Amino acid sequence: MARRLGATCRLCRREGEKLFLKGLRCSTDSCTLARREYAPGQHGQKRRRGKKSNYAVQLREKQKAKRIYGILERQFKNYFAKAERAKGVTGEVLLQLLERRLDNVVYKACFAESRAKSRQLVRHRFVKVNGRKVDIPSFLVSAGDSIAMAGKDEQLKAIRETTKLLEDRGIPDWIEVSADDLTLKVKDLPTKKDIGIAIEESLIVELYSK
Numbered sequence: 001m002a003r004r005l006g007a008t009c010r011l012c013r014r015e016g017e018k019l020f021l022k023g024l025r026c027s028t029d030s031c032t033l034a035r036r037e038y039a040p041g042q043h044g045q046k047r048r049r050g051k052k053s054n055y056a057v058q059l060r061e062k063q064k065a066k067r068i069y070g071i072l073e074r075q076f077k078n079y080f081a082k083a084e085r086a087k088g089v090t091g092e093v094l095l096q097l098l099e100r101r102l103d104n105v106v107y108k109a110c111f112a113e114s115r116a117k118s119r120q121l122v123r124h125r126f127v128k129v130n131g132r133k134v135d136i137p138s139f140l141v142s143a144g145d146s147i148a149m150a151g152k153d154e155q156l157k158a159i160r161e162t163t164k165l166l167e168d169r170g171i172p173d174w175i176e177v178s179a180d181d182l183t184l185k186v187k188d189l190p191t192k193k194d195i196g197i198a199i200e201e202s203l204i205v206e207l208y209s210k
Helices: 011-013 021-029 054-069 073-085 090-099 102-110 117-125 153-165 203-206
Strands: 126-128 146-149 175-178 183-186
Touching: 054 073, 054 203, 073 090, 073 203, 090 102, 090 203, 102 117, 102 126, 102 146
Parallel strands: none
Antiparallel strands: 126 146, 146 183, 175 183
């Protein structure tokens, strides 16, 4: 499965804001963006930050969404095409599809401190959906699905320690989590207000509608 390999902090620097791609580390003084607020690259400090064109604003919003959820261009286009065919507002359906990804649900349940680590848990077969192990990070959960973490005692212990570290992060209302036995229930599909990420989906729709 294709995934991006390379420096992570430069993605936040390119967007000019924290995307929290490294979990707890992004909230500490070691965050690279806090020390170097300019864009990455040889000419990052000289890059003009003047008024952007409409296309540039739309492109940056799309790139930001891709990087937050850790997916590549082709897969993002497939999500958009699926959102266009579905009933409802295209932009909101797009965000809902991204939120329903299994790796994102594991992250939102505080079983992993970043989406990259939750993706690793899924790929290593530590996640069961409705009693069956699923190793596909892009698997879309549905309302009523039950998800449980699986593995050896030491692995489950590490996940429980992570949930304790992240207990102040909060869990969205559309999932119900039991931290004691590391399970969750998808109560409903997420809506835009449940997502909690500053993404202007209308800009992405405008970009792909050209």
